[in-house]
Amino acid sequence: MRCLPQSVAPQRLSDSPPDLVPLLLARATFGYTPEEAGRVRSVGHDAWLAEQLQPERIDDSELDAELTRWPWLARDIRFTIGKEKFDPRQLRSEFKGIRLLRAVKSKRQLLERAVEYWSNHFSVYIGALARIFDDSAAWRPHVLGRFEDLLIAVTRSPTMIFYLDNHSNTAGAANENLAREILELHTLGSDGPYTESDVRELARALTGWTFEADKESPDFGGYRFDESRHDAGPKEILGISFPAGGGDQDVLTVLRHLAKKPETADHVVRRMARWFLGVPVPDEIVEDGKGRWFETDGDLREVLRTLLSEAAIACLAAAGQTSFRRPLEWLTAVYRGSGAAFPEPAHAHRLAQRLGQAPYEWYSPDGYPDDRASWVGLMEPRWAAASEIVRGSAQAGQAALATLGQVVASCPRESWAARLDAHWTGGRLRPQEVHEIQAYLDALPTETPPEAALADACELILTCPSFHEI
Numbered sequence: 001m002r003c004l005p006q007s008v009a010p011q012r013l014s015d016s017p018p019d020l021v022p023l024l025l026a027r028a029t030f031g032y033t034p035e036e037a038g039r040v041r042s043v044g045h046d047a048w049l050a051e052q053l054q055p056e057r058i059d060d061s062e063l064d065a066e067l068t069r070w071p072w073l074a075r076d077i078r079f080t081i082g083k084e085k086f087d088p089r090q091l092r093s094e095f096k097g098i099r100l101l102r103a104v105k106s107k108r109q110l111l112e113r114a115v116e117y118w119s120n121h122f123s124v125y126i127g128a129l130a131r132i133f134d135d136s137a138a139w140r141p142h143v144l145g146r147f148e149d150l151l152i153a154v155t156r157s158p159t160m161i162f163y164l165d166n167h168s169n170t171a172g173a174a175n176e177n178l179a180r181e182i183l184e185l186h187t188l189g190s191d192g193p194y195t196e197s198d199v200r201e202l203a204r205a206l207t208g209w210t211f212e213a214d215k216e217s218p219d220f221g222g223y224r225f226d227e228s229r230h231d232a233g234p235k236e237i238l239g240i241s242f243p244a245g246g247g248d249q250d251v252l253t254v255l256r257h258l259a260k261k262p263e264t265a266d267h268v269v270r271r272m273a274r275w276f277l278g279v280p281v282p283d284e285i286v287e288d289g290k291g292r293w294f295e296t297d298g299d300l301r302e303v304l305r306t307l308l309s310e311a312a313i314a315c316l317a318a319a320g321q322t323s324f325r326r327p328l329e330w331l332t333a334v335y336r337g338s339g340a341a342f343p344e345p346a347h348a349h350r351l352a353q354r355l356g357q358a359p360y361e362w363y364s365p366d367g368y369p370d371d372r373a374s375w376v377g378l379m380e381p382r383w384a385a386a387s388e389i390v391r392g393s394a395q396a397g398q399a400a401l402a403t404l405g406q407v408v409a410s411c412p413r414e415s416w417a418a419r420l421d422a423h424w425t426g427g428r429l430r431p432q433e434v435h436e437i438q439a440y441l442d443a444l445p446t447e448t449p450p451e452a453a454l455a456d457a458c459e460l461i462l463t464c465p466s467f468h469e470i
Contacts, residue, residue: 018317020045020310022426026470027276028052028308029109031333032426036109045310052110053144053301060107067101070094070345090346092126097345099359100352103332104342114143114304116328117275119360121268122154122186123367124163126360147268147298148259151186155255156223158211164365167210169203171231179203181365187258189267198238204231205242205250265293273307274370277316278323278470285312322469324372327355329470330382334389334462337424340400351388354381379468386462390455401451404458413450416441416457424461433464 021040025032028049040048051058067073072091099116106112118139142150154160161167161178169175179202183194208230212219225248235242235250238257242250258264269289273281285307292306293299306312325333331352335342342348352358356378362368369375392399407423408416417438421429437460444453461467 019426020313020317022428023317023470024048024308024310024313025426026333026428027278027313028113029336030103030112030329031336032424032428033336034423034426037426045313049110049305049308052108053305055108055111055144058108063102063105063107066105067098070098073098093346093349095345096126096352096359096361097343097347097349100328100332100348101342101345103328104335110304110308111140111144113276114300115139116359117272118143118150120275120362120367121271122160123362123365124157124159124360125363142300144301144304145299146259147264147293147300148256150300151255151259152252154186155182155251156209158221158223161209161211161223166206167213169207169209170229171204171207174200174203174207174231176200176203178209179206182255182258185366187264187267188261189263192263192267193261194238197236201235201237202251202254204233205235205237205246205254207231209248209251259298262294265290265298269293269303269307271370272303276304276307277312278321279371280321282315282319282321285315288312324375325468325470326368326370326375327357327378327382328352328359330468331355331385333467334386338389338400338458339403340389341398351385355385356381382468383459383463386459390458390462400458401455405451405454408454413441413453414438416454417461420457420461425467429461429464429466433466437461437464 021037022032024040024045025036029036043051103112103116122139139150139154142153155178164177164181165175166178169178176199180199182202183192183199184190188194208226208228210224210226210229212222212224214220227247230247232245232247234244235246237250237254240253240257242253246253270281270286273286273289277285289303289307292302296302334340343351349358353361356375357368390400390404392401404420404423408419411419415438417434421427421434437457440460441453441457444456
């Protein structure tokens with residue numbers, strides 16, 4: 001296993017004026033590819049962003065055709081659970097791996113990044129099978145819509161209800177889990193303007209919010225309001241008085257109120273900026289994003305358009321800031337850049353587990369962390385995975401060498417390092433890193449087989465400090 005010394009301190013990649021295209025793709029997609037970079041350069045930054053923000057207009061038929069291999073993705077939950085025999089563990093593993101497959105292969109890259117973000121913002125540990133169906137039923141239709149609609153859909157999600165124990169939240173025995181996370185994580189933030197009384201009162205309002213558990217019911221697996229378990233008494237939440245008998249409409253009123261609070265805008269936009277742009281984010285970018293939120297009534301499409309605008313990416317470049325790639329971002333960038341055949345979803349899931357960030361496997365509701373310190377100590381699994389992906393293994397899939405051999409086929413070995421850097425990162429490796437990789441190649445015995453030299457060079461690129469940054 002070949003690797004360069006790791007540096008954990010953020011550094012400016014170059015003193016020369018930065019090329020904004022690789023910077024944009026490192027943040028708006030799951031990894032740079034020459035094809036995507038060519039599209040950005042052809043139509044321009046803003047036009048490419050506009051295309052990605054209208055994913056329904058992007059032809060993703062190749063991925064759609066591949067997803068037909070797993071017909072249960074499109075089936076009704078009642079049919080899958082009630083009428084077919086399956087291994088729940090295998091099904092969950094495949095589902096998580098398919099999340100990675102979408103990230104690598106979809107042409108709707110920004111949509112997939114948005115799904116990734118919101119699945120983490122509204123984090124749910126996938127212990128419940130119903131979560132498999134919520135990805136399309138709750139998250140996807142709203143991740144580029146209004147925050148208010150997304151918040152309501154997520155709060156009514158059977159898996160969110162199950163995960164935070166709201167199915168056991170009943171009059172006289174209120175469970176505060178869902179109420180607390182709505183206020184602390186989903187909207188206002190941990191330092192937001194709410195009290196313990198607001199948590200208790202919202203928990204009372206949420207009594208009876210459950211899901212249909214009867215497999216024989218036509219509504220099995222869907223949201224259900226159980227009036228017999230609901231605390232129908234009067235309540236006061238966030239300064240709003242609710243008379244007795246409001247039913248589930250009281251919670252909807254609170255959610256709409258929360259969606260319009262300036263503290264919610266600050267918490268959500270700041271967290272979005274950290275996830276998409278890295279840590280720390282210049283305050284002016286966050287303020288622009290918040291301004292757009294207020295102008296558009298929380299239109300998440302427009303907030304992303306602002307956060308990923310050419311001006312925002314140029315601001316990041318001018319600040320010389322880099323952020324550490326989380327394991328999932330590193331893994332998808334490796335596959336997208338190499339062109340390697342993606343492994344079977346269950347194998348991809350286990351590979352992501354080894355790296356420390358499998359989809360939907362963060363136990364607590366705060367979601368996977370977005371800071372460098374949380375991930376920088378988990379480098380050895382990446383080095384091992386780099387070797388497996390480059391050389392091939394049962395878990396990582398077919399070796400990437402075949403496709404990468406074509407990348408360097410037309411150039412002498414003396415320029416392989418620069419060529420691979422341009423192909424895989426858009427030239428974002430530090431000059432010293434490229435120099436050291438090339439020096440290693442130049443020092444190899446002349447009889448070294450080209451495949452062995454290429455494998456070593458690829459491993460060195462994937463372990464460069466710069467490859468772990470965006």
